Amino acid sequence: MSDLLSIRGLGLKIDGKEILRGVDMELASGEIKGVMGPNGAGKSTLLRLLAGELQPTTGELTLCGQDMSERPEREFSRDGISYISQRPGPFRDLTVEENLRGAAQRGSLFSRKSVRGKVDRLAKLIDMERKTDVVVSELSYGEMRTLDVAMALASEPLLLLADEPTAGVSGGVAGDIVDLFKDLCESNRNTPFHLDGLIFVEHDKGTVFNLADRVGFLHDGRLVVEGTPESIRQHGVVAQYLSEHEFD
C-alpha cells in the first residue's frame, strides 16, 4: 500500500513550551489509525496540525506526496483532509439541511442540483432525512456529533481526522459512528463518501482497538510507540497506561 499521509519530525512550540516533538508517522492508503495517550499528551494538537488549524514549528507533512506544511487552513479541506473537532461543530442557528448544504456546496456553489443530491445522500447516510428542517440547537448531543461526521464527509475527503468522535454520545450512536467509519474505509473507491484513510483520537480503549488497524501512543508530545492493536498492548508504557485506565 502506498502512503496517503506522511509526517516527518513534526513539532509545535507555543510560548517556548514544546507541545509536540519530532513526530514521525505514516498512513497507508486504506488504513485506519487510532491515536491514544494520557491527557495533555498532544493527541488533539496532532490532529489540529494535520487539519491545518495549527502551523507546525518544525517538520513536514505530505498528503499523496504533496507538501502541506505551509498551506493555509482552508486548502487542507480542498485538498482532501476533513476534520471533526473535539467539540460539536455544526452551526447551531442553522437547520440540519443548511449545515449539510453549507458543507457540501463548497467547490460547486451554484450547482444546486448536485448539491441537493449530495445533501439527500448525506442525510440518508446518518439517518436524519426526517430532521432536515430542525435547527441544530434543538438536536441531541449525539445527533450533533453524527451531523459533524456527515459534514466532514460532504467534501468527499481522502483522509478524515476525528477527535473523540464518540465521546459523550450513547453507546448505540457511538456504535453507529464506528460502523460508518469502518464501512466507508472498507468500501469500494467508487462508493459515495469512500474514505482512503482515517486517523482518530479516542480515550475509549474498546473503540480504539476495535476500529484501528494500527495504533499510535503519544506521551508528553512524543510518539512513543506505534503498531497493531495486538502488538501495542504489550509495550511497557502502553500496558501501564491501560492498567491505570482499566475502568475508563
Place this chain on the structure above:
Amino acid sequence: MFTGSKRVLLATFAALVPITLIGVFPLFMGRFQVVLLTEIIIWGVFALSFDLIYGYTGMLSFGQSIFFGVGAYVLTYGMTWELGLLLSLVMVLLSGALLGLIIGAVAVKVRGAKFFLVTLVGAILFHLVALDNRWLTGGDDGLLVPLQFGGVVDNFYLIYGVGLFAALVTLVIVRSPVGLVFRMIKGDKKRAELLGYWTDGYRILSFAISGALAGLAGGLYGYTTGFVSADFFHWSYSADAVIWTVLGGSGTVAGPFIGAALLTFIKESLSSTWGVIYPVFVGLLLIGLVIGFPGGIVGLVKRVASWTVSGKEGSTDE
C-alpha cells in the same frame, strides 16, 4: 407546525400586504405623512445595509455612514454633471461597492472590539476629511442636489421602487449559497474556514454589497432632501442603523424596515412635544428588547406565532 411550502406562502402573504398598503398610501394620506414614509423607506434601506454585514455575516460595523455620505455626494455630482438619475444611481451603487471592497479588505484583518473601533474611527476620519475639504463637499454648508422629480408623490414612488428593489436583491442574496456562507461565518468563522471557505473573501464581499446598499440610501436621502453636507458622514448615522436593525430584528430583511419605521415615527411624534426624552425612550426600549427579546420585533412576532401554533396543536392533542 407549518410545512415548508405553507410557510413560504404565509411569509409571501405577510410581506405582500404591507407592501401593497404602502404602495397605495399616498392616495389617502397628506403631504407630511408621504414625506415621512419616504424617509422611513430610505432609513429602512440604510438599516438593511447594516443588517447584511451584522445580522447575516456577524460583523458589528460602525462604518455605514462612510458609504451613506459617499453615496449622497456621488449622486449629487452625477446630477450636477447631468448624467441623469438612473445613471447617477448606478454610479452610487458601484462606488459604494468599490469602497466596500477597499474598506472591507482593511477591516476584516481585525476582529471583535478592534473591528468595531476600526470602522468607527474610519467613519470619524471620513467626516473630518469631508468637513475640511469644502471645495469638494461644501463642508457644513453642503451642496444643493439638482432634482429631476418635482413632486412629493413622484419622489415617494421612486424611493418605494428602489426600496423594493433593494429588499428583493438582499432577499435573493441571503437565500443564495453565498448568503448561506455569510450565515455560516456569523455562526463560526473558524469552522467555515475549516470547511474550505475563504472567509475573509466572503466578509469583504458582504462589505461590498452592504456598501452599495448604504450608498444607495445616502444617494436617495440626498435626492429627497435636495441637500447634502459633510454631516452625512457623521458616525451617528451608523449608530441609527444599528439601533433600527437591533430593534426590528437583525438577520431578517423585514426587521430593519420595521425598526426604522417605528423609531422614525416615534421620533417625529415626540419631537414636537417631548423631543428631549426621545433618546431616553429609545435607550430604555432597546435595553428592554435586547434583554427580553434578542430577536427584536420580528423575533417577538415569530415567537408569538410559534406559541400560538404549538398551543393550538397542544389543544388538538388533548
